[in-house]
Amino acid sequence: MKKKHLPQDKSSLENFTREVIYVKNEDGKYETELSTGWETKTVALENAWDEINRRTEEAKQECLDGKISPIGYYLELRLMDLPVLAGYTGFFKWQIKRHMKPNVFAKLSDKKLQRYAEAFDITINELKNFNPS
Amino acid sequence: MxxxxxxxxxxxxxxxxxxxxxxxxxxxxNEPLAFGLGSGLFYIHIPFLKVNGGPAISFRSMxxxxxxxxxxxxxxxxxxxxxxxxxxxxxxxxxxxxxxxxxxxxxxxxxxxxxxxxxxxxxxxxxxxxxxxxxxxxxxxxxxxxxxxxxxxxxxxxxxxxxxxxxxxxxxxxxxxAAPIITNEMINAGIIRGIKHTVRDMLYIPSNVTGIRGIKHTAKKVRKWRDQVGERQAGLFLGQIVRMQEEIGTGGGGFRFIYAAFLEEASERLGNDKLMGISEQFTKAGDLWRDSALQMAGIYKGRITAQKDFDHAADIMVEIAEAEKKALLDLSKLKLR
The missing domain is CATH 3.90.70.10 (Cysteine proteinases)
Known part of the structure; x- marks a missing residue:
């Protein structure tokens, strides 16, 4: 890519950093240049977030409808999947799957709930009294 | 301190x-030298691993x-x-x-x-x-x-x-x-070793998901997604490829430019003009990766979503695979010393 073709589009990196890109200068030699972003990537990232938000909303509704426990909602909210949550809580994946059932969740001890609360960066109360913003 | x-x-x-x-x-x-000496250039479509149900691809070595x-x-x-x-x-x-x-x-x-x-x-x-x-x-x-x-x-x-x-x-x-003195001979020997390692990784690992064959493997999947998971989901998968390819710290197209910069420096250090020509080939490959991202963006922006548009994206990937294969074969034929 030639230096003059390097995009300087708006991206989420604004006010945080710019990225280093290797480009060819006028003499045909490589050098580095800073870029604020590339629209092609910005849209890909936006779409990914739209999808995350869609899934989170869906999980919220399922939780309000009593189909899944709040663990299923916070899992989506925190962009986790079963292996990641298993890593943070120390539970096995099959245990987490069970805990996602509302009737099993209702019987969980505070000690177990605490492990989830820590993994999600929330309080036990927020986990017990599901009232998402 | x-x-x-x-x-x-x-x-x-x-x-x-x-x-x-x-x-x-x-x-x-410097960065290109570290990337070249460390044989950072790679491609793998990681088998069995799904990210958000979509592909997991890496453009660099482990x-x-x-x-x-x-x-x-x-x-x-x-x-x-x-x-x-x-x-x-x-x-x-x-x-x-x-x-x-x-x-x-x-x-x-x-x-x-x-x-x-x-x-x-x-x-x-x-x-x-x-x-x-x-x-x-x-x-x-x-x-x-x-x-x-x-x-x-x-x-x-x-x-x-x-x-x-x-x-x-x-x-x-x-x-x-570190050794008290690192001679130019050591650096040059490292450059040659690094190049050989990259050629081996990209061309000769007996697997369908790594190197040049890995790129074609992904292209094949791109052709099928629209039928398999529908337009919306297939678009998200393409967006995921572009993010793994171009996003900060992962850079697929970007890595090709860094490798081209490495070969440019290697050409000077080893006094070999042919390396400069191959550097140019990697620059073209990097540009093609960016073209591929643009084509995929057309799809996930919802502008072009027909099967022929997915096919076109896959065609560019096959073109990239061929371009990189040629560049790597040219590298392997060089008598470097």
Whole structure:
């Protein structure tokens, strides 16, 4: 890519950093240049977030409808999947799957709930009294 | 604490390698050289692993390998450690810093407070440098940031013990001892070794998901997605490829440009003009990767979503595979010395 073709589009990196890109200068030699972003990537990232938000909303509704426990909602909210949550809580994946059932969740001890609360960066109360913003 | 000079690079592991080696007095090292000596150029469509139900692709060699290979080829002794115990990991880090050492750490980005929220996924193969501490405040040089930052003890512990795939487990590494003199012959021999390694990785690993065949493997999948999962989901998958390809610290197209810059430097150091021509071929491959991203963007923006548009994206990937294959074959035919 030639230096003059390097995009300087708006991206989420604004006010945080710019990225280093290797480009060819006028003499045909490589050098580095800073870029604020590339629209092609910005849209890909936006779409990914739209999808995350869609899934989170869906999980919220399922939780309000009593189909899944709040663990299923916070899992989506925190962009986790079963292996990641298993890593943070120390539970096995099959245990987490069970805990996602509302009737099993209702019987969980505070000690177990605490492990989830820590993994999600929330309080036990927020986990017990599901009232998402 | 010795003077620390922050260096920003395109890719985190290159950057950590460059900064740590310069701290050891290896003034000649720069990002393209580290990437080439460490044989960073690669492609793998990771089998059995799905991210959000979609493809997992990497455009570089295994995390940690660039640092490892570059140090090895330059005869730099390396210390590296992983921990099961958080306290032990903290104590070890404190000890190194208090002894005036600068160290590299593998971290997860989800809890990295200075990253924009939009970039904070559960990605655990990020690398940064800790170059000092003031009490419980750790001075951090993150190669993808323009300036240095800092992390509290709690914040640093959290990112060093992020969980999930490629969990860092407190992974810490640094050069222990460099040879007193690194001659140009050593560097040149390293360049040749690095090139051979890359040729082997990209052309001759007997697997359908790595190197040139890996790129074609992904192209084949791209053709099928629209039928298999529908337009919307297939578009998301393409967006995922573009993010893995171009996003900060991963750079697929970007890596090709870095490799081209490496070959440009190699051409000068070895006095071989043919390397310059092959550098040009990798520049073209990098440009093609960007064309491919543009085509995919047309699809995930919903502008063009017919099967022929998916086919066109796949066609560009096949073209890339052929272009890189030719460049690598040309590299393998060179009599370098």
């Amino acid at each position: 010795s003077e620390y000079n922050h260096i920003q690079t395109a890719h985190c592991e290159n950057g950590v390698t460059v900064s740590l080696l310069r701290q050891q007095g290896l003034e000649f090292i 995390p940690g390998s660039i640092f490892k290979r570059t140090c090895k080829t330059l005869n730099v002794k390396v210390e590296r450690k992983k921990f099961s115990n958080k306290q032990a990991a903290e104590d070890f880090l404190d000890k190194q810093l208090d002894a005036g050492r600068t160290v590299g750490c593998q971290v997860g980005v989800f809890h990295l407070p200075y990253f924009p929220k939009e970039y904070r996924f559960h990605f655990n193969a990020h690398n940064l440098i800790v170059f000092g501490r003031e009490g419980d405040n750790f001075l951090v040089s993150d190669p993808v940031m323009e300036t240095t930052t800092s992390l509290t003890r709690a914040e640093l512990e959290k990112v060093r013990f992020a969980k999930g795939a490629l969990a860092p487990k407190g992974h810490i590494y640094f050069p222990k001892e």
